[in-house]
Amino acid sequence: MQQIRPRILCVDDEVKNLALLSAVLMPEGYEVIEAKNGEEALIRIRTEQIDLVLLDVMMPGMDGLVVCKEIKGDAKYRNIPVVMITALAATADRVKSIEAGAEDFISKPFDQVEVLARINMLLKVKELNDKLNCAYNNIISLTNFGEKLIETFSPREFDFMRQIDNLVGQILKQTSHVADKPKTVLVRILNNKNIYNWYRYELLFDTLERLPFQINLEITLPPAVNSRLRFYSEAEMENPLFKPFIEKLKGYLVLVKNMVCYVSNNLSVFALNYDREVSGYDAAVLNSVVMQTLFLRSLSLQINATENAFEYTVKALARASEVNDEDTGKHVVRVGFYCSMLAKKMGMPDTFMRSVRINALLHDVGKIHTPPEILRKSSPLTPEETKVMQQHTIHGPKIIGDHPRLKIGSSIAGCHHERWDGSGYPHGLKGEQIPIEGRIMNIADQYDALRNTRGYKPGFDHLTTVKIITEGDGRTMPQHFEPQVLDAFVEVAPKFDELYERLKG
Ligand SMILES: [Fe+2]
Ligand SMILES: [Fe+2]
Numbered sequence: 001m002q003q004i005r006p007r008i009l010c011v012d013d014e015v016k017n018l019a020l021l022s023a024v025l026m027p028e029g030y031e032v033i034e035a036k037n038g039e040e041a042l043i044r045i046r047t048e049q050i051d052l053v054l055l056d057v058m059m060p061g062m063d064g065l066v067v068c069k070e071i072k073g074d075a076k077y078r079n080i081p082v083v084m085i086t087a088l089a090a091t092a093d094r095v096k097s098i099e100a101g102a103e104d105f106i107s108k109p110f111d112q113v114e115v116l117a118r119i120n121m122l123l124k125v126k127e128l129n130d131k132l133n134c135a136y137n138n139i140i141s142l143t144n145f146g147e148k149l150i151e152t153f154s155p156r157e158f159d160f161m162r163q164i165d166n167l168v169g170q171i172l173k174q175t176s177h178v179a180d181k182p183k184t185v186l187v188r189i190l191n192n193k194n195i196y197n198w199y200r201y202e203l204l205f206d207t208l209e210r211l212p213f214q215i216n217l218e219i220t221l222p223p224a225v226n227s228r229l230r231f232y233s234e235a236e237m238e239n240p241l242f243k244p245f246i247e248k249l250k251g252y253l254v255l256v257k258n259m260v261c262y263v264s265n266n267l268s269v270f271a272l273n274y275d276r277e278v279s280g281y282d283a284a285v286l287n288s289v290v291m292q293t294l295f296l297r298s299l300s301l302q303i304n305a306t307e308n309a310f311e312y313t314v315k316a317l318a319r320a321s322e323v324n325d326e327d328t329g330k331h332v333v334r335v336g337f338y339c340s341m342l343a344k345k346m347g348m349p350d351t352f353m354r355s356v357r358i359n360a361l362l363h364d365v366g367k368i369h370t371p372p373e374i375l376r377k378s379s380p381l382t383p384e385e386t387k388v389m390q391q392h393t394i395h396g397p398k399i400i401g402d403h404p405r406l407k408i409g410s411s412i413a414g415c416h417h418e419r420w421d422g423s424g425y426p427h428g429l430k431g432e433q434i435p436i437e438g439r440i441m442n443i444a445d446q447y448d449a450l451r452n453t454r455g456y457k458p459g460f461d462h463l464t465t466v467k468i469i470t471e472g473d474g475r476t477m478p479q480h481f482e483p484q485v486l487d488a489f490v491e492v493a494p495k496f497d498e499l500y501e502r503l504k505g
Contacts, residue, residue, distance in 0.1 A: 004125055005031040007049055011041040011067065012056040019055060021310070024112050030119075038062030042070055045077055046417055052122060054106075054115075057086040057097065072101030079129055082120040089117060131281070132182050138285050144171050145291055156309075158300035160293075164189065167289045168201045169208045181269035182283075186213060190266050196345045200254075215252060220244035221263070223477040231283040262290045292429040310405070311358055324372035325364070330503050331448055336360040337499055338444035339437070345488040346440075352408075356437055361407030361439055363416045366396030375437070378455025393417055393426045408437050416441040419480040431482075439482045443469065443489050446476060451500055460503065462497035466490070 003243035003292045008030050010021045015036075022032045033042040033048060037059055044050065053071065057064035064084055072078045084097040086104040103125075104118050142425050149166070186199040198213035237246065246256050254272065259271040260282045269290055274282065315342045318332045348356075349452035368377060370392050381389060388497055396413025400406050415429060415438030422430030424442075434442075450468055453459035460468065468476050470490060478486060489496075 005029055007031045007033055007050040009033045009041060009044055009048075009052065009053045011035045011036060011038070011059070011064070013037055014056075017056065017084050017085075019321070021115075022114060024288045025119075028116060038064070038067040038070075041067050045071060045080065045480070049128060050077075050080055053080060053082045054119075054120060055082055055084055055102070057061060057084050058092075065096055068102050068487055069096070070099040079126065079133065081126050083118060083122065133475055138180075141170070142285070142288055145289065149292060150294060153296055153300075155300040158296065160189075160297055163296065164199075165208065165210060167293045168210075168269070170200060170270075170289050171286065172203045172208060173206075179258045180276070181274065182260070183273040183275075184271075186217070186254075186270040186272065188218065188268040188364075189269075200252075205232050213252070215248065217245065217248060220248045230263070231278045231280060232258060233277055234258050260286050262286055264294075267294060314358055314361050314406075314409070317365060321362075321365040321368045321450035324375045326368070330359045331452065334499060335363065335441065337503075338447060338496055339440050341492045341499075342440045342444065342485060342488050343395045347490050348436075355408050356412075356440065359412055359437070360441055360444070362396070362400055362406070362409040362436045363398050363445065364392060364396070365413055366394065368393030368399065369395040376455070380456055390417070390425045411435045412437050412441045413500045414438075416445055418442065419458065420482045421479040423480065434482075439485050443481050443485055444482075446498070447489070447493075447496055452474070462493070462500070466493050 002085045006029075008025055010018055010025075011030055011034075011267065012018050012021070013192045018034045018036075024035070025032050027259075033044055033050065033055045035044050035240045039062055041053070041055070047052070055067055062084075065210070068082050071080060071082055078101070081103040082101065084100075085108060086093060086105055096103060103122055106115055115155070140464035149163075162232060164187055167274070168187065171185055172181055177487055187199045189197050189199070189203065191197050196216075196218055198215050198217060200211045200213040202209050202211075203358055219239055222239070222245065228495075232242070236242075237256060237258060238502045242256075246300070253499065258274045258278045259272050260274070260278050261266060262283075265288065269286060271282070271286055287329045322332070339360045343356050353442065370389055374381065377385070393414055398408040400410040400413055414426075415434050418427065418429040418438055419442065420431060420434070420439065422428050425456065437454040446469060447465055450460050450465040451462070469481070470478055470486065472478055
C-alpha cells in the first residue's frame, strides 16, 4: 500500500526558519506545508488535511499563542498536535504555551534529533487518538442506526432490499474521517429463484446510488473468502488467489486496493478501497451492521410465519363455526376485508386495520351452539327461534375468551348485531356504548348478508344493497348505523362490490 506521508504545517514569519524545518522534515518522509503568519496557518488548517503543526510563538499580527488557542478551541481541529517553537526560555512563557493548549514546545535554536523524536511521538499519539475517535464515532453512529432500525421496524412490512440500502448507507456515509470508509460497496443477495443478484453502491454527491451489477463474481472468490468475515490489506490482495476476482472487477473499472467483506449464503457485502490500511476494526463495523440486518430479517420471517399460523387457526375456527350455516368461509373473509377498508377510510391506525380484519373472521363463532335446523331454516324464524339464534352473540365471546390478541374478536362477536339507535341485540346498546369495531362490523356484515342469497330471500345486487343500507327498507334502516361509519361505507362501497365479485361463493 502506498504510504500516506504525514503532513506537517510549519508556521513561521521568517523564511529561513521555514526552509530549515523543511530541510529537516522532508528527508524523513514528511510532507511540509508552509504558512508565513497566523491567518494563513488557520486557512491551511481549515482547508487541508494537517497532521501536526509546528508553530512559532513570536509572529507579527496574530501570534502563535492566539493561533494555538484558535485551533484548540475548534472541536474539528483540536486533535491536531501543536508544537510551539519558542525563543523564550522563561518558565512563565512555557506555561503560556501549555495554557494555550499546545502539546509540546521546542526552544530555538532547536536540535534536529529532538524535533524529529517529538514529532514522531506526537504523531503516534495522534494516530491512536484518531483510531479511538473513529471507534467512538462509529459506535455512536451504529447505536443510532440500530435504534432507528428498531424504532421503524415493522415485521409485516420488512423490506430486505431497503434494509440493505440502509446498511450500505451506514457504511458509506460514516461521518468520521473520509479515509475510514470504503469507496465502493458490492452486495450479493440470493434471490427467491436461487440466483445471485449483485449490486454496486457508491456515494454520488452525498446520495447513495445502487446499481444492478451484472457480474458473476462468486466463481472468482478465493475459497478462503467464503468463510464469513474477512479483511484484506493491499499486500494480502496481491495473493494470486485474488487474481480472478481483481481481474474480473477491473473489467468493470473497479480497481481493488483493499477489501473488508462479509460472506454468507444469503447476503454478502464487499466494502472496497478504504483510503488507509484496513483492519479487524473495519471488519467488526461491517459485521455489526450486517448482523443487525440479518437478525431483523430473520425476526421478520419468524414473526410472519407465526402471524400466518395465527391467522390460519382463526380461519379454521371460523370455518368450524359455519359448518351448519348457509354462509361459506368466504363470507367471513369478505367481511374481514370490508372492516379493514372502513377502518382505513376512517383513518384508524394500520394495526387496528389488520387486527379488525383477522378478528372479524370470528364474528359468528357463537353459532357453533345454534341448532342446525334453525341455521338452515328456509323460512323466516319464529320469535322463539329468533331468540335462540340471537344467543350466538352471547356464546361467541365465551368461546373466544379473553386473550389480548383476540380482544377485538371477542368484542365483535358480542356486539356485531347492536345498532346505533339502540334497537339491536343482545344488550340494546346505543351510540358510543357500542365499541367501534362492533359499529364497523355491523355495516360490513349487513352489506354481505344482503348480497347473499338465503333460503328465505334472494341476493341483492350492489346498488340495491347500498340503497337499502343508506335509505332503509323497513328491516334495515340507516339509523342502525353510526353516521360516520355510514359515510365511510358510502365512499368505499364500490370497493365492497369489487371484493364481493372477486371472492364470491
Ligand atoms: Fe351474527
Ligand atoms: Fe356474518
